Amino acid sequence: MKPDSRIRVMEIIARMNVGGPATQVLGLSKGLNSEEFDHRLYIGHVGDAEGDHLRLRDAAVPVHRVRGLGRSISPANDVRAFFQLVRAMREFRPHIVHTRTAKAGALGRTAALMSGVGAARIHVFHGHLLHGYFSPAKLRLYIRTERALASMSDRLVTVGAQVRDELLAAGIGRREQYVVIPPGVRLGPVPGREAARAELGLPQDAPVVAYVGRLTRIKRPDRFLEVADAVLRRIPGCRFVVCGDGELRQELEQGIGFAPNSFHLLGWRKDVETVYSAADVVLMTADNEGTPLTLVEAGMAGTPAVSTRVGSIAEIVRDGHTGLLAATDAAELAEHVVRLLSDSGLSRRMGEAAREWTTGAFGVERLVSDTQALYRSLRGASKHRLV
Structure with missing residues (x-):
């Protein structure tokens, strides 16, 4: 495909720590067909103790830091990150906004809606926060927030069927919105x-x-x-x-x-x-x-x-x-x-x-194939023409 006809994908994640979400992002950055997809990564900051610096050395796509898009909730930083994402979307004009992690999912999907670029919106649940993270009051707030965010999402991706079923049981999204895409990994050479x-x-x-x-x-x-x-x-x-x-x-x-x-x-x-x-x-x-x-x-x-x-x-x-x-x-x-x-x-x-x-x-090739198929399926969901 000609470079100007590629599907533009803006992937947003709060932190590239040493963990599952970052591994999936890196696998996609290396595996997506660059002749078909213009894939760019927008990330926040974490400390070196979380391994952020180790992961970014392996990124195979353009990486953009988003000031304020860190792990903790901070009204000032969150507002700063939100407007930076809106500006970035209006400059890049993605066909698909693909978010991971709770904070990036909230800011990224809301920014996609408010930016006016008409991008299709995907959010990935690598797990969920329904058990073991919050007090009962905070859990109720989290569920209400995710229900609202689901209503502005085209697809909700989970890494397993059980995760999907527990989110549905909490009233987050509709079954037809969900796609299960298990993780994909390529392990390095295993020594004796x-x-x-x-x-x-x-x-x-x-x-x-x-x-x-x-x-x-x-x-x-x-x-x-x-x-x-x-x-x-x-x-x-x-x-x-x-x-x-x-x-x-x-x-x-x-x-x-x-x-x-x-x-x-x-x-x-x-x-x-x-x-x-x-x-x-x-x-x-x-x-x-x-x-x-x-x-x-x-x-x-x-x-x-x-x-x-x-x-x-x-x-x-x-x-x-x-x-x-x-x-x-x-x-x-x-x-x-x-x-x-x-x-x-x-x-x-x-x-x-x-x-x-x-x-x-759980090979990375399957992850890439599943994700490319999902992106292609959303051509019609984007509100502006894929040119």
Whole structure:
């Protein structure tokens, strides 16, 4: 197609931290057909502790910083970001405005409406904030806000069917607005177990459990420590690797005092495949999730997972086949971890099944194909001609 006939896509996200939404954005930035789509990224700011600087080095499309489009709600900054987005839309004149994360979704969709450019509006729910984030009063406000924003959206995308169903149950949007597009990942070369452990300074013969993700309240690093304590009582030589950072890092550092030599705090690492390869089990302890890429990547590396059964995790981890799921209960999670660490045959079979399943279902090529099809389907929803 000629450059001036491309579909112009303005993608807006509040933060490019080390997490699922940013990974999806980067996968699309590299995979979308540049002859068909003019894809530009508009982002806010986060601190280096969240890995923003690591992600932006990998962006394959023009990146525009939006002042004020950060994580926290701030009336002055939000107004500044809103008007900057309106100006950017009037300059770029996108056919599609594609928003991710709650704050960017609110500002971006409202700006698209007020800018007058007539763009079709897509918002992605990478999870939802219905459980574990807000007080009852704030939750009611969030639901009312998302209901209103859904009314000005052409499509609502969720990363899993369970996430869609829970949003619908809350009265957010109509079923015909929803499209389920699971995440897509391309994992880097996975080193051998021996090399991975040598790189991370781990003993070759110790059982290893890995936690990969942000150290934030909803992820429940405190529950991770409870599980670790229970596992160490039965398998004293076990090592626990934490790959991530966040506002609860100091609490975690204080919490490992009962067995400091059993824990390895790595901070953010770009080579997460090294962590997965070094681990016998990947452990997720969150109260709420969408379809966490940690579990997709672990599966691609051939490492079985133990996780809480929340959000759409059951659509990634096939319980009893590629890993083990539990309630949000440290004792049950610990039992599952001990079971896998104590049965190498079971662990190996689950890891192999996880690799086969995740590689086929969650490849980045499928994500790109699904998203391009969604963009094409919205040609008629744009209120100005695609020229």
